Amino acid sequence: MKPGEELKQVAARPLSFGQTIRAVAWSFFGVRKGSEHEADMAKLNPVHVIIAGVIGAALFVLLLVLLVRWVISSGVAG
16 A cells, blocks of 8 residues: 555545534534444544534634623623
8 A cells, every 4th residue: 555545545534524523513522422433433534523623622712702702791790
């Protein structure tokens, strides 16, 4: 097997980006079953996982910033 072929095979895994986002979202909550995790790891495209993880982290930070702004502006904090 040529050095680049393994990477091409991994990048051509069958799950769609939507299914990858779902798997990453569940992993953010930490409630994945071991068997489901193993099945996903065999099917997920690593490039999709990285992109979904970055998007998920950015949305989480944005949600926290908006929540803090709302609490401060509503007068609940002080």
